[in-house]
Amino acid sequence: MLHNDNLEQWDRENFFHASTHLAEFARGNIPQRVIKTASGVHIEDRDGNRMLDAFAGLYCVNVGYGRPEIAEAIADQAKELAYYHSYVGHGTEASITLAKMVMDRAPDHMSKVYFGQSGSDANETNIKLIWYYNNILGRPKKKKIISRWRGYHGSGLMTGSLTGLDLFHKKFDLPLAQVIHTEAPFYFQRKDLGQSESEFVAHCVAELEAMIHAEGADTIAAFIGEPVLGTGGIVPPPAGYWPAIQEVLDRHDILLVADEVVTGFGRLGTMFGSDHYGMRPDLITIAKGLTSAYAPLSGSIVSDKMWAVLEKGTDENGPIGHGWTYSAHPIGAAAGVANLELIDKLGLVENAGTVGTYLNTQMRAALTDHPHVGDVRGEGMLCAVEFVADKDSRSFYDAADKIGPQIAGKLLEQSNVIARAMPQGDILGFAPPFCLTKDEADQVVTATHQAVASVL
Numbered sequence: 253m254l255h256n257d258n259l260e261q262w263d264r265e266n267f268f269h270a271s272t273h274l275a276e277f278a279r280g281n282i283p284q285r286v287i288k289t290a291s292g293v294h295i296e297d298r299d300g301n302r303m304l305d306a307f308a309g310l311y312c313v314n315v316g317y318g319r320p321e322i323a324e325a326i327a328d329q330a331k332e333l334a335y336y337h338s339y340v341g342h343g344t345e346a347s348i349t350l351a352k353m354v355m356d357r358a359p360d361h362m363s364k365v366y367f368g369q370s371g372s373d374a375n376e377t378n379i380k381l382i383w384y385y386n387n388i389l390g391r392p393k394k395k396k397i398i399s400r401w402r403g404y405h406g407s408g409l410m411t412g413s414l415t416g417l418d419l420f421h422k423k424f425d426l427p428l429a430q431v432i433h434t435e436a437p438f439y440f441q442r443k444d445l446g447q448s449e450s451e452f453v454a455h456c457v458a459e460l461e462a463m464i465h466a467e468g469a470d471t472i473a474a475f476i477g478e479p480v481l482g483t484g485g486i487v488p489p490p491a492g493y494w495p496a497i498q499e500v501l502d503r504h505d506i507l508l509v510a511d512e513v514v515t516g517f518g519r520l521g522t523m524f525g526s527d528h529y530g531m532r533p534d535l536i537t538i539a540k541g542l543t544s545a546y547a548p549l550s551g552s553i554v555s556d557k558m559w560a561v562l563e564k565g566t567d568e569n570g571p572i573g574h575g576w577t578y579s580a581h582p583i584g585a586a587a588g589v590a591n592l593e594l595i596d597k598l599g600l601v602e603n604a605g606t607v608g609t610y611l612n613t614q615m616r617a618a619l620t621d622h623p624h625v626g627d628v629r630g631e632g633m634l635c636a637v638e639f640v641a642d643k644d645s646r647s648f649y650d651a652a653d654k655i656g657p658q659i660a661g662k663l664l665e666q667s668n669v670i671a672r673a674m675p676q677g678d679i680l681g682f683a684p685p686f687c688l689t690k691d692e693a694d695q696v697v698t699a700t701h702q703a704v705a706s707v708l
């Protein structure tokens with residue numbers, strides 16, 4: 253059944269693809285790509301084309317593909333206990349073990365982890381916990397959430413609102429009223445302000461302060477941000493950004509949610525991005541790297557400070573009214589345990605740091621001087637190349653030129669390397685599995701250089 257010759261036809265007739273131009277797909281202008289097998293950093297489609305996946309799926313297959321240790325842990329768990337829920341004190345050996353492993357790795361001031369399925373539902377959980385927290389503290393007005401333009405936090409109703417990208421709002425009646433957006437720390441795109449990097453940090457902080465002043469600190473519950481902006485363009489923050497933001501939030505008693513769906517479990521070369529940037533979050537969102545996407549599982553890590561209030565809340569109101577059927581799913585948890593063990597055993601966090609730095613250095617060396625490359629930036633195993641129409645005036649291409657997608661297309665066509673054309677702007681993103689070798693990094697850089705040369 254799975255090997256049927258009619259797959260392509262069935263695909264067009266039945267399958268509603270995520271984040272896809274539906275009409276162009278129906279017209280046959282978007283290639284169908286049926287991925288069949290994968291190993292290490294390579295995936296293969298059913299026509300036998302082998303591709304180097306320099307975006308690790310959707311920056312999630314952190315340990316690389318085809319790891320038997322994780323596959324076997326999943327199979328063993330499915331045979332022993334495919335499912336039991338986590339309501340009313342129930343757990344499984346896998347979910348309790350994984351909770352212990354996550355908390356052993358989390359910053360010291362964190363208390364417990366709640367498991368969900370996806371990054372989106374983990375952020376939905378976070379916002380509910382924040383509202384619950386302020387209700388228990390008798391602050392019913394303190395509910396608004398500040399997010400950043402270009403932040404990405406999911407595509408649910410609340411999380412799609414937190415996301416600061418037009419595409420995810422347009423025609424969906426989002427963002428919801430409780431969400432407000434502030435300046436992103438995207439220094440390269442705001443060089444028009446004529447500020448030094450530290451002046452730009454001061455500008456972002458001043459914007460935040462002004463927003464808090466205008467709205468009233470007693471109406472603002474939390475600030476959410478990715479340590480490094482991901483889907484919004486792979487943008488490491490300018491030096492000093494997070495400590496300065498943290499100081500403002502602390503002063504106004506506003507909680508910080510570190511959305512570490514991309515950065516959690518090693519992508520920056522440290523276990524968490526919060527460690528890397530000196531953030532002190534009240535909640536940490538985890539997903540992708542928790543299981544390296546071998547099974548869907550996410551989590552909300554809750555601080556000691558919030559936990560004390562949540563416990564008090566249940567004394568006053570009864571059991572917490574929040575749960576998914578698949579919270580702490582044992583198969584996901586078994587995948588998570590095997591994944592975190594493998595990361596330790598193979599030293600993959602260190603590898604993400606060293607090979608990631610190598611990839612960034614080589615990419616910078618190869619492309620910085622190109623007349624249409626405006627910026628090459630990254631941190632750990634995250635790297636981005638941003639294209640400009642004119643370097644001196646730093647003017648951008650028209651969106652209709654589709655420079656990012658064109659270059660990603662060439663990269664695949666010429667060299668079988670997968671990078672991601674980021675959804676807003678002409679930005680090519682790289683987020684390879686942590687097991688990438690220096691030779692493979694060189695291959696990615698050479699291929700990118702050739703693709704850029706053939707388009708621009």
Ligand code: PLP
Nearest residue numbers: 370371372404405406511513514
């Ligand atoms: N948060 C961040 C930072 C993400 O990058 C993503 C997905 O890319 C999400 C949340 C949403 O995760 P999911 O797609 O698993 O719902």
